Amino acid sequence: MTEQLLSVLGADGAVKRKNRPSLTDEDLLLLHRIMVRTRALDERAMLLQRQGRIGFYVPSFGEEAAYVGSALALDGNDWISQSYRQPGVALLRGITAETMLDNCFGNADDIAKGRQMPVHYSFRKANMLSISSPIGTQIVHATGIAQAMKIRGDGGVCLTYFGDGGTSANDFHTGLNFAGAWKSPCIFACINNQWAISCPLERQTGSKTIAEKSAAYGMPGVLVDGNDVLAVYEATRKAVARARDGDGPTLLEFLSFRMGPHSSSDDPSRYRPGELEAEWKKKDPIKRFEAFLTKESLLDKEQIEAIHAEAEAEMSEAAKVSEKKPAPTIDSLFDDVYADMPPHLADQREELRGEGSDHRQDADAAFPL
Amino acid sequence: MSTMTVLQAVTAALEEEMARDDDVVLLGEDIGINGGVFRATDGLAKRFGDDRVIDTPLAESGIVGTAVGMALYGLRPVPEIQFSDFIFPAFDQIVSEMAKMRYRSGGEFACPMVIRTPYGGGIRGGHYHSQSPEAYFAHTPGLVVVVPATPEDTKGLLKSCIRGDDPVIFLEPKRIYRTVKGEVPDDPEFLVPVGKARTARGGDDVTVVAWGAMVHTCLEAAQLAEKQGIEVEVIDVRTILPLDEEALLSSARKTGKVVVAMEATRTCGVASEVSAIIAEKAIDSLQAPIVRITGYDTPFPYTLEHVYMPSAHRVMAGIKKVVEFDF
Numbered sequence: 280m281t282e283q284l285l286s287v288l289g290a291d292g293a294v295k296r297k298n299r300p301s302l303t304d305e306d307l308l309l310l311h312r313i314m315v316r317t318r319a320l321d322e323r324a325m326l327l328q329r330q331g332r333i334g335f336y337v338p339s340f341g342e343e344a345a346y347v348g349s350a351l352a353l354d355g356n357d358w359i360s361q362s363y364r365q366p367g368v369a370l371l372r373g374i375t376a377e378t379m380l381d382n383c384f385g386n387a388d389d390i391a392k393g394r395q396m397p398v399h400y401s402f403r404k405a406n407m408l409s410i411s412s413p414i415g416t417q418i419v420h421a422t423g424i425a426q427a428m429k430i431r432g433d434g435g436v437c438l439t440y441f442g443d444g445g446t447s448a449n450d451f452h453t454g455l456n457f458a459g460a461w462k463s464p465c466i467f468a469c470i471n472n473q474w475a476i477s478c479p480l481e482r483q484t485g486s487k488t489i490a491e492k493s494a495a496y497g498m499p500g501v502l503v504d505g506n507d508v509l510a511v512y513e514a515t516r517k518a519v520a521r522a523r524d525g526d527g528p529t530l531l532e533f534l535s536f537r538m539g540p541h542s543s544s545d546d547p548s549r550y551r552p553g554e555l556e557a558e559w560k561k562k563d564p565i566k567r568f569e570a571f572l573t574k575e576s577l578l579d580k581e582q583i584e585a586i587h588a589e590a591e592a593e594m595s596e597a598a599k600v601s602e603k604k605p606a607p608t609i610d611s612l613f614d615d616v617y618a619d620m621p622p623h624l625a626d627q628r629e630e631l632r633g634e635g636s637d638h639r640q641d642a643d644a645a646f647p648l
Numbered sequence: 649m650s651t652m653t654v655l656q657a658v659t660a661a662l663e664e665e666m667a668r669d670d671d672v673v674l675l676g677e678d679i680g681i682n683g684g685v686f687r688a689t690d691g692l693a694k695r696f697g698d699d700r701v702i703d704t705p706l707a708e709s710g711i712v713g714t715a716v717g718m719a720l721y722g723l724r725p726v727p728e729i730q731f732s733d734f735i736f737p738a739f740d741q742i743v744s745e746m747a748k749m750r751y752r753s754g755g756e757f758a759c760p761m762v763i764r765t766p767y768g769g770g771i772r773g774g775h776y777h778s779q780s781p782e783a784y785f786a787h788t789p790g791l792v793v794v795v796p797a798t799p800e801d802t803k804g805l806l807k808s809c810i811r812g813d814d815p816v817i818f819l820e821p822k823r824i825y826r827t828v829k830g831e832v833p834d835d836p837e838f839l840v841p842v843g844k845a846r847t848a849r850g851g852d853d854v855t856v857v858a859w860g861a862m863v864h865t866c867l868e869a870a871q872l873a874e875k876q877g878i879e880v881e882v883i884d885v886r887t888i889l890p891l892d893e894e895a896l897l898s899s900a901r902k903t904g905k906v907v908v909a910m911e912a913t914r915t916c917g918v919a920s921e922v923s924a925i926i927a928e929k930a931i932d933s934l935q936a937p938i939v940r941i942t943g944y945d946t947p948f949p950y951t952l953e954h955v956y957m958p959s960a961h962r963v964m965a966g967i968k969k970v971v972e973f974d975f
Contacts, residue, residue, distance in 0.1 A: 358721070392754040401753035408720060409753035413744045419710055420745070423717020423725075430673065430699050430723065437717075449737075453710035460705055615755040616789050618813035621843060621890035 281490035284534060285514055286504035290562065292570025300513040304577055309371075310351060310508055311572055314343040314565050316590045317367030320376055321539075323594035324383055324397070328543040332602060333383045337398045339364045341506070341538030344564035345470045346440060347371055348511030349533070352519050353438055358406045358428075360421040360439040362414075363398045364470070368440075372405035376597040386604035392615070393607040415441055415448030418467065422458040425465035425522070436522040438466040438515075444475030446489055455530065459496035462527035466518045469530065470505060472537035477550035493530035505533030506564040509571075536562070652832050655825040657799040658688045658764070661806035662726065664836045666696050669724060672810060675702040676711055676728030685730055686766060686825060712738035712763060716746050719759040724810060732767035732819060733776040739784070746815045747790035762809045762816040767795075768861055768911050769943075769957050770823035774950040780860075780912035780943070785817045786889045786921070792816040792842060793888040797863035799830040801886060804840025812842060821861035828864060843887045845895035851879035854967050855899040857908045857922050859885045862958065866909050869963035878971055888918050893925055900926045904935035905970040909963050914942040936973035941966040 289295045302310075321338040328336045339346070346365035350372070353359070359368060369379060378390070382400050385393035390401050391409070401409035408417060408424075421439030428435040445451055446469060458465045469489050473480045486492055493500025499521075503514045511533055518529035536559040540547050547556070572578045578586075613620060613628045620628075652660065666672045674689055680703035683690030693701035704711050708729055715725035729735045735742070742763070750758045769778035785793045792814050796802040802820070809816040832838075848863055849870055858866040863884045870880035883899050885891060900906050906926055908919040923938040941958045949956050 360717070390754045390756060391752055394754065395752050399752070401756045403753070403756035409749060409757050411744055411748070411752065413740055416713065416741060416745050419713030419741070420717035420720060422710075423714030423719075424721045425717075426714060427718040427721035427723045430718075449709060450713060450741075453707045453713060456705055456707070457710045457714055461702075615751045617750070617792070618758070622893065623890050 281488055281493065281500040281502055284502055284504050285510050286507050287509040287513060288507045288567055288571055290567060292567060292572075292574050294571070300509055300516065302509070302512065306351065307572065307577060310347055310512070311568055311578070312586060313347045313367050313371045314508070314568065315586050316370050316376070316593065317343050317347065318565060319587070319590035319594045320366055320370070320379065323591070323598055324380070325539075325543060327383070327598055333397055335397050336383065336543045337363050337541070338539040339366055341559065341564065342470050342472055342535050343367055344508035344568065345505035345511055345533035345535050348508040349438065349468050349515040349531070352512050352515035353436070356406065356433075357435050357519070358408070358424050358437040360408045360417040360424060360437060361410060362417060362441050362445065363410050363412070364442065365440050366398070369400060369402055369405060369407060372402065372407065374402050374405055376594055377600055380597050380601035381604065384601045384604065385606070386601060387607050388601075388604050389607070392611050415445040415450040417441065418445065418454035419450045419457070421465050421467070422454045422461070422463050425458065425463035425528070426461055429464055434523065436464040436466060436519055438468055440468050440470060442475065443469065443471040443473060443480050443483060443489060444478070445469070446492065447475070447483055455496040455498070455528070458528040459498050462525070464522035464525070465528040466515065466522060467528060467530045468515070469532045471532050471534050474537050474541070474551070476541045476545060479551070488532060490530060490532035496530070498528045498530055500530040500532065502532050502534065505535035506562050506567060508564060508568050535564070538563075649831045650834055651829055652799050653826050653829050654796070654799050654802050654820070655686060655688060657802035657832055658806060658820060659690060659692070660832070661803045661810070662689065662692060663695070665807055665810045666692065666700065668836065671722065672724045672726060673700045673702065673718065674726050674728065675704050675715060677704060677706055677730050679703060679728050684728060686822065688728070688764070708734055708738040709741050712741040712746065715761050716741060716749070716759050719761040720749070720757055725761045726810060727761065727763050729763060729765040731777050732765040732781050733779050735763075735765055735781065742785070742791070742817070743788050747788045751790060758813060759815045760813045762806070762818050764806070764818045764820060766822035766825070767819040768821045768823055769948060769953050770861065772950070772953065775948050778948040778953065780910065782819060782888050783912060783917045786918055790815065791889060793819070794842060794886065795819045795821065795860040795888060796886065797821065797824070797848070797860055797884050798828065799832045801840050801846070803832050804838055805842065805886065808839045808842050811839070819860065823861045824864060840886075843890050843892060845892035846884045846886055847899070848882040848884040849880065851881035851903070853879045853903055854905045854907060854970055855881050855883060855903045856963065856967065857883045857885060857896060857906065858910065859888060860911070862909050862911055865958060865960050866963050868960035869967060872960060872964045873967050878967060880967060885922070891922065891925065893929070896922060896926060897930050900930045901933040904933050906934070906938045907941060907963065907966040907970055908938065909941040909958050909966070911943050911957055913945050914940060915945050917942060936970040939966040939969050
């Protein structure tokens with residue numbers, strides 16, 4: 280399980296194995312639509328960043344199958360503790376592109392009230408945790424959430440996403456160790472895109488695979504073709520069932536490739552050969568799934584093109600709407616530090632109010648975006 | 649009322665809050681069958697079960713990190729860090745996650761949890777069982793930092809913190825765990841408000857500000873001063889973040905002479921913040937420079953800990969300095 284790549288779809292979209300997951304046509308089309316919408320969102324947001332309209336972005340090109348396929352294997356009541364590179368999970372859970380772009384613009388409608396960089400979402404109504412930048416911190420939260428579910432007897436599970444880079448962080452060890460000791464209903468989903476910014480996988484670990492690290496924590500590990508949405512779904516479904524049955528956590532490794540830069544601030548041509556990107560472009564998870572859907576006669580070429588065009592129009596429209604919204608109020612700077620505002624913060628709010636417009640003009644000039 | 653030690657007050661607060669609310673869970677190293685290395689959780693695993701008094705693997709970042717997850721889901725975890733000197737592996741979880749969760753999620757998520765940890769010197773513990781790390785946490789927006797000095801406050805404040813909606817660093821002065829006894833109300837609804845200082849002793853001549861075990865050292869110093877005809881007011885701040893500025897300023901305005909005493913190292917310590925607040929807002933009342941009596945800017949020593957830690961005589965020297973100051 281930890282050395283042989285679990286794969287269902289062939290490169291040409293043919294189903295290689297008999298263990299094709301029992302997904303309805305509706306679900307198969309949903310998977311496809313979410314992957315396409317996510318790609319369109321990433322493309323639109325990168326464009327917005329290049330045009331100087333948003334300050335920063337983290338694209339997820341090439342990893343769509345890994346997070347969309349796994350998220351579909353959860354129930355709505357299950358929680359997700361994610362990193363910053365799984366935007367399609369929110370789309371799958373019913374969050375609109377406009378809400379996500381409100382975060383990227385940091386506008387008044389942003390759930391986080393403009394307090395975080397783009398892509399640091401928080402979606403309470405979708406049971407998706409607030410995202411932070413330090414790597415791997417969310418892994419150990421997932422163990423705590425899963426254990427809380429077990430203590431309360433709610434029957435839920437918690438799935439956490441992290442990258443190959445995250446497996447070097449101390450919270451990876453701690454999160455898996457605690458979950459192994461407690462048998463928490465937790466799924467550790469590593470999307471191995473093979474790059475921690477410029478550091479390739481072989482310089483991150485002496486292990487043959489990430490999945491094999493599971494052995495040290497007394498849990499099963501499964502190495503999955505992360506560009507194969509059906510394999511991802513099936514492996515996650517089994518891990519979820521196992522957790523729900525009280526048999527404890529699983530480590531899933533979705534082997535994929537970060538087709539784009541780490542972030543809008545990164546230039547991969549400094550550290551990896553273009554041929555490698557070209558090679559992985561041929562393994563694009565969306566194209567691969569589309570070959571399957573075509574083969575199965577669920578979609579034809581025209582329908583696929585229409586879905587892409589519709590997604591691009593959706594993202595363009597959402598960006599237009601989000602961009603027009605005003606910035607958060609200046610007073611909101613002081614809200615939500617505590618449940619109730621303590622006197623010293625109220626004093627500081629008054630201090631800022633008293634500084635008047637000169638200071639605000641300085642502040643506006645400092646950040647032309 | 650019952651007479652109890654600071655340590656017994658901790659146990660009583662935990663037991664009452666666990667009985668009141670099933671969502672209150674404890675987690676930490678050796679806190680279950682062993683009852684904690686100081687016995688603060690003695691008997692609680694037996695009463696409430698392993699699911700609510702959780703013995704964890706040995707990793708502070710895991711104790712705090714999993715507690716953050718539990719709090720996010722809706723529980724009210726009370727993690728114990730065995731000694732505050734071991735809290736630093738959890739610093740990222742405390743500062744980057746627990747403290748910022750409410751703010752960064754626009755109020756969608758919060759971490760109502762209380763990290764209890766014994767702190768301070770005086771038990772011959774060397775570098776790693778003696779330090780006073782309150783300033784690190786007081787520098788972090790989103791945290792509440794509480795330090796009780798009496799059994800009554802220990803119980804009342806800990807219960808308030810567990811019921812509160814903000815993440816708390818609850819520093820327990822271990823030097824006085826068993827040496828300070830006092831009357832504590834038995835009423836399970838007895839609470840002491842967070843963010844309010846206490847006048848441990850009234851006086852008109854000099855204000856001495858302290859917290860934790862140092863309050864008792866300062867009360868001793870006040871007795872020494874009394875013999876010399878100096879009436880000292882001792883303010884026990886109780887909550888370091890947010891500070892009760894009104895209490896500090898009103899005493900400083902009354903006496904015009906201020907000494908701030910703490911065990912922690914001096915530079916950028918909480919004593920400096922207290923001094924700055926008084927200097928900024930009550931300079932017109934001051935009749936002498938504010939004096940800080942603190943631990944030295946060295947790592948905490950083993951053999952010479954009694955030299956390092958402020959004694960009643962060192963606090964008394966500070967009192968004399970402000971009394972004898974002449975412009």
